[in-house]
Amino acid sequence: MSVKAVFIGMPGAGKTTVGGLVAQALGCEFKDSDDLIEETAGRTIPEIFAADGEKGFRAIEARVIQEALVGYDGVLSLGGGAVLTASTREALRGHPVFLLNADNDELVRRLTSSSIIRPLVRDDPEGRVATLRREREDLYRASARYTVESDGRPARRVARKVLSIIDQLEQLVVEVEDEPTGYDVVVGTGLGRDLRVACQGAGSIFVCYAPEVAKRKDEVMEILGHDHEVISFALPSGEEAKSYESVIRLWNAFGEAKLGRDGLIVAIGGGATTDSVGFAASTWLRGVPLVLVPTTLLGMVDTAIGSKTGVNTPSGTNLVGSFYTPIEVLCDLGHLEGLPERELRSGLAEIIKYGFIADRRVLDIVESAGSDILDYRKQPLRDAIERSIRVKAEIVSSDPHEEGRREVLNYGHTLGHAIEACDPEDIRHGEAVSIGCVFAAALAESAGMAPQGWTQEHRRVFAANGLPVAYPQGDRAALEEAMTLDKKVRDHQQRFVVLADYGRPQVLSQPAPEHIDAAFAAIGL
Known part of the structure; x- marks a missing residue:
């Protein structure tokens, strides 16, 4: 029995929030060492500091952490000063220890807006944060196996980075630095836990899907149904999903479900589905959080990336639309299984395009792969998808509004x-x-x-x-x-x-x- 992840870092770095998200994604328990200390001592941390001083608190803390590292198999978050104790640093050896790092200004902002009382930074937070960093920085670096930056990023993105490190041999995460906070494109198989992380904290969830992926919709409903109220809505197949009538039906369904800004919309399907649902999400209440789950090769390498939404008019394709950033794009390669060959080759055209416009290595992969280029279980297609997504992410990040x-x-x-x-x-x-x-x-x-x-x-x-x-x-x-x-x-x-x-x-x-x-x-x- 061993912990799956241990988080260390300065007060306010986000250890508890990120640790909770990671535990939820992994389907395991989360524990915070401060909570364990209070349970063990039968007193609050401010009470322990007042009665025993910092030295007495550190002794209790070290004992509690060492017991947790031995007898616990979930995710553990440690207090900011835990690494000051030599026995704790020694106990951390060999465990997957993550340092969450944020600059001093961000830490002060978080600490001064928090309702949690932190005795060591209650007075003069700017000065104390600077002092604590000088005292602890080297100890954090020496104790951590991995360092993850959390400056200005939503907690879900920090959690996603941690999860990608845990699963780095099986999963790819490409960051798109789009306004306002950017988002991650996750590529892999079996991304259910990633979906749970993306939807964490949402009120009701509205799942929109194309009829041909009803089975995928059922899987998503099962994954999310334990923690959320989930409503589903079927769109027409293909380009019919991008009609005025389909968008109006979506808006009406949102209204009937009383979908608020604390809700979340999940779009499952090909490019027509993600385009149409993205437009509806961007305009309902002037924007409701959106997660895209593309199920076609074209969707994964093109339409789901770039924050462009669109619907068709009698005059042409995508003439009405908006720029709207999703909070996550989840490309589960298992969704490619069973797709018609013609559909796969349609997506392959966009991959070849990327080879011509930016990355000639993509063409080398496609030309040398033969029939393997259409098999999601084979490395050539995975490599081509990864390089294509990276090309589009880099271009979109440099010019988010197509200027x-x-x-x-x-x-x-x-x-x-x-x-x-x-x-x-x-x-x-x-x-x-x-x-x-x-x-x-x-x-x-x-x-x-x-x-x-x-x-x-x-x-x-x-x-x-x-x-x-x-x-x-x-x-x-x-x-x-x-x-x-x-x-x-x-x-x-x-x-x-x-x-x-x-x-x-x-x-x-x-x-x-x-x-x-x-x-x-x-x-x-």
């Missing part, structure tokens, strides 16, 4: 969205993007911005992975009309994201008619 650099993510999407608008029933998003990337490559090559053979290289890579590279059945006039509504249009001038080479994006404004002709010819029109 500049983020436009590169729209490579292939100008024509792609037009195809979707003109042919919503018969083509997947990734298939449209694949054709759109060939179109953009031909546009750049015709304009002399890309090397000769650039279009053929795009055809080769996409086609080798079972994706369409031509669209001879299309109506060119309808496509050109749909492209005029692209969000990159400025002053009625069309703008296309193109590549001069791998990882070298540029914007081509108002291409010459002959270059547009060449691009359409490249896709069979």
